[in-house]
Amino acid sequence: MVDLSQCYLHKLGDAERGLLAELRGLVPSLVEKAREASEDAKKTERLTIWGVDLEKESEASDIILLKYLRAEELNLDKAATRIVDTLVFRADCKIDGLREAVLPGCYQGHDVISGLDVEGRPVMISRFGKMDLEKVFGDIEAFVRYRAKLMEEAMAQLSFKKGEPEDLTQVHDYSGVPLIFQTSQVKDAVSAVTKVFSDHYPETKGKTIFVNFPTAFAKLFKAFSLFIPERTLKKFQILGENDHAQLFESIPADRVPEGLGGMHRDGALAGPCKQVQVRARCTEEVCLLKVEKTPCSIDWELRVCYWDVSYEVWFVADGTSDLVQKSDGLVQATDGVISGQYVAKTAGELRCHFINNGAWFKSRLCLARAQVHM
Structure with missing residues (x-):
């Protein structure tokens, strides 16, 4: 297997730098070959790939040339041929205009x-x-x-x-x-x-x-x-x-759409979410936000990613607890994001209790976040 680890612009090896220079030198002839092979390419003033003009030396064009070299495992001739084929494909299929189609x-x-x-x-x-x-x-x-x-x-x-x-x-x-x-x-x-x-x-x-x-x-x-x-x-x-936890390892929960078990939606709060794994017949508490400057309004959001759970939102200050909101029975994953607002008159913490008493064996993954209302 060919080592491609040094075929990136930010960590270019000596051999790879030489291949890039050779491919760079071939670009004018590759563009000409594309024009000879395609009437549409011949009529196009500048042939580009993803909006980047390969004939103009730049970081962007170097990055694209290196992509073709990696794809062909550093075979210069094959990379050159594929570039011509791509330029012809893009011209013949009017790819540059697709974004507005x-x-x-x-x-x-x-x-x-x-x-x-x-x-x-x-x-x-x-x-x-x-x-x-x-x-x-x-x-x-x-x-x-x-x-x-x-x-x-x-x-x-x-x-x-x-x-x-x-x-x-x-x-x-x-x-x-x-x-x-x-x-x-x-x-x-x-x-x-x-x-x-x-x-x-x-x-x-x-x-x-x-x-x-x-x-x-x-x-x-x-x-x-x-x-x-x-x-x-x-x-x-x-x-x-129900593999949301693995999904969130790749894409943060706040960027995953509500319909996929995340918290992203129109009008949603900004910023990361706290993830809580709630075991069967257990209650897990999570601190959503600490506030010191009061009075202030706190916006909060929470959800269960799969199956169901019940919840309670509390504001805790100086040993006293104020129940902000509790679920009316079980909240389903299909209910999506639950949201609310609380006006804090004293310094304290907004906390959420996720309650999984309905399950005998299965845990639930829940998300929650809060911020001072802007």
Whole structure:
């Protein structure tokens, strides 16, 4: 296996620096080859990849050239050929205009590109449960165009600066996807888009997380994984319905959408959440916020990530406790984020008790946070 650890701009080895210089010198001829191979490329004034002009020497263009070198395991000729192919693909398929393209309704409302993971990568989340699967996967060309548009939007979030993240984290949510759906149709569409991304979006996959992934789809994953290099395949993670703690290790809970068990939503509080694992038949207390300057208003939010739990919110000061709010029975994960406000007249602490008395064996993962109202 070729060592690619020094094929990054911020830690470039001597051999890799030489390969980059050689590939850099070939760029004008590669652009010319692309123009000769494509009428659309010939008509385009500047040929770019993700908005970066390879003919203009810069950190951004060096980073992209190094991506192609890594993808071809430092084989200069293969990297050069793939660059030409990508320039032709982007010109012929009008990829540069995809970010502004309006997609058919069946592709809208299922994806969000927002926030960063724990390593600073842009996060792209796709939820398949509410899709019209026949329409979405039925037209392979339209499906590839749809996914390419999302990739272009996500790649636009990268800085292409030395030492900063160069790839993406993608989350694919399969909750609500019917198991009786004909997976052969899905397989054809996914195989097509995987090949396009493998050929023309090299070294962009930082991590791909499958959440709420049904066992029945394991064979589908195995089928299209044949198109994926082993080094890339290691970046995949498959999580079940209640593996939120593992998801939050990659993406902070405050950046995970409410619908996926996190705390991110329109109008939500800012900042990190506290995670609390509540064992069966136990109560766990968490301090949400300490305040000293009063009076002040405190906004608070909490939720259970899976199954159910009951809760009590208290304000504790000078040995006295004021019950702020308690649940009316069990709160379900499907209830999402519960929020409220409390006016503190004295210094003290806002605390939450998560109560898991209804469970005999299973623990619950809960989230909570609070801040002074701004």
